[in-house]
Amino acid sequence: MNEQLDISYIINELGEDREHYFNAIAPPIIQTSNFAFRKVEDLRKAFEDEMGGYLYSRGLNPTVDILRKKLAALDGAEDCLAFNNGAAAIFAAVLANVKSGDHIISVRNPYTWAQRTFDDILQRFGIITTYIDGSEIKNFEAALQPATSFIYLESPNSWTLELQPIKEVAAFARANNIITLMDNSYCTPLYQKPIEMGIDLSMQTATKYIGGHSDTLGGVLSGSHQMIKRIFDTEYLAVGSGIQPFNAWLLIRGLRTLPMRLERISNTSREVINFLKTHPRIDKVIFPFDEGFPQYALAKEQMSGACGLFTITLKNGTMESITKFCESLKHFMMAVSWGGHESLIIPKCASIQPNDFDATKIEHQYIRIYTGLEDPEYLIRDLKNALEA
Numbered sequence: 001m002n003e004q005l006d007i008s009y010i011i012n013e014l015g016e017d018r019e020h021y022f023n024a025i026a027p028p029i030i031q032t033s034n035f036a037f038r039k040v041e042d043l044r045k046a047f048e049d050e051m052g053g054y055l056y057s058r059g060l061n062p063t064v065d066i067l068r069k070k071l072a073a074l075d076g077a078e079d080c081l082a083f084n085n086g087a088a089a090i091f092a093a094v095l096a097n098v099k100s101g102d103h104i105i106s107v108r109n110p111y112t113w114a115q116r117t118f119d120d121i122l123q124r125f126g127i128i129t130t131y132i133d134g135s136e137i138k139n140f141e142a143a144l145q146p147a148t149s150f151i152y153l154e155s156p157n158s159w160t161l162e163l164q165p166i167k168e169v170a171a172f173a174r175a176n177n178i179i180t181l182m183d184n185s186y187c188t189p190l191y192q193k194p195i196e197m198g199i200d201l202s203m204q205t206a207t208k209y210i211g212g213h214s215d216t217l218g219g220v221l222s223g224s225h226q227m228i229k230r231i232f233d234t235e236y237l238a239v240g241s242g243i244q245p246f247n248a249w250l251l252i253r254g255l256r257t258l259p260m261r262l263e264r265i266s267n268t269s270r271e272v273i274n275f276l277k278t279h280p281r282i283d284k285v286i287f288p289f290d291e292g293f294p295q296y297a298l299a300k301e302q303m304s305g306a307c308g309l310f311t312i313t314l315k316n317g318t319m320e321s322i323t324k325f326c327e328s329l330k331h332f333m334m335a336v337s338w339g340g341h342e343s344l345i346i347p348k349c350a351s352i353q354p355n356d357f358d359a360t361k362i363e364h365q366y367i368r369i370y371t372g373l374e375d376p377e378y379l380i381r382d383l384k385n386a387l388e389a
């Protein structure tokens, strides 16, 4: 195996020129805004191509570059950019690839701030988005318009866990000259490789599994060097949404333990799901690697793992019973986000006004669970007590 592709090499060595910083094991945080030049000619070169060297930390920064090299290698991509958060990565990638009059095809219920970008911002510039059920290629074909220039994917989606047939969508997009972006936050590049499957741009929030400790935000966008450079030269520098050196350093630290955390979380979620599936108060457990999942075969084909995030419903769930269950948990904390050390729960009904809650709508009943790094028995005991409260 090529050493460059060995995950242990990527995480522990790639991008780290330790002889340049006293052979320190941990990389330095190069906390500087600007970089000095001795020669006018060198400064001229930096102005001409800011991606060619260090000029100003809104562009490139050496600490951030260590992270970029590792993340690009994990994605199997030529290059990547690290953003201050995942939403910023989505925004830059979409904006750089659409123009007035274009049409976007997006999976239905994408990440909230992707949807807000499409509906509240791009629409003002005459860019229209069609939301589709992305589970079948025929739905992409049916949504195609002459102006379609961009396809937005999220597989699995973080609430309904719906998947898209990635290879088929990528081939369809290539044949029609459409750029594809996939939000790969659920799997991370350890468990799914969109670029290898033909996707142009792979995005993930690094706030979740990469950081892993709920103490920083970050976002990653990977793709060909040409596409990444174009985004760097325009949206990345203009919006100024790149990651700061200290946050990049935290993400490098998070990466060191990423494989073992994902493995631990995968095992825990399996145990917790097995418990929930046999509990009389649970109606549904929605998880891509559960045999009853409608797209189980596709999940097994395109994902090498499924981790800590899944959705459940209670039998005869009402606003009251869902609220009581969530509030009875002592160790699962009620909070947004996921991917950290701590287990979390969030009920869909928290984003629905009490009078609008409709028990006949399955999506109103969703309760999203994330299992962190705690002992499985500890978590199961907490769920059991809350279900029986």
Ligand SMILES: *Cc1c(COP(=O)(O)O)cnc(C)c1O
Pocket: 084, 085, 086, 087, 088, 111, 158, 183, 185, 186, 204, 205, 206, 207, 208, 217, 218, 219, 337
């Ligand atoms: C959290 C999240 C994002 C956004 O990432 P931030 O770092 O919070 O901006 C994007 N996609 C998915 C699926 C997420 O869960």
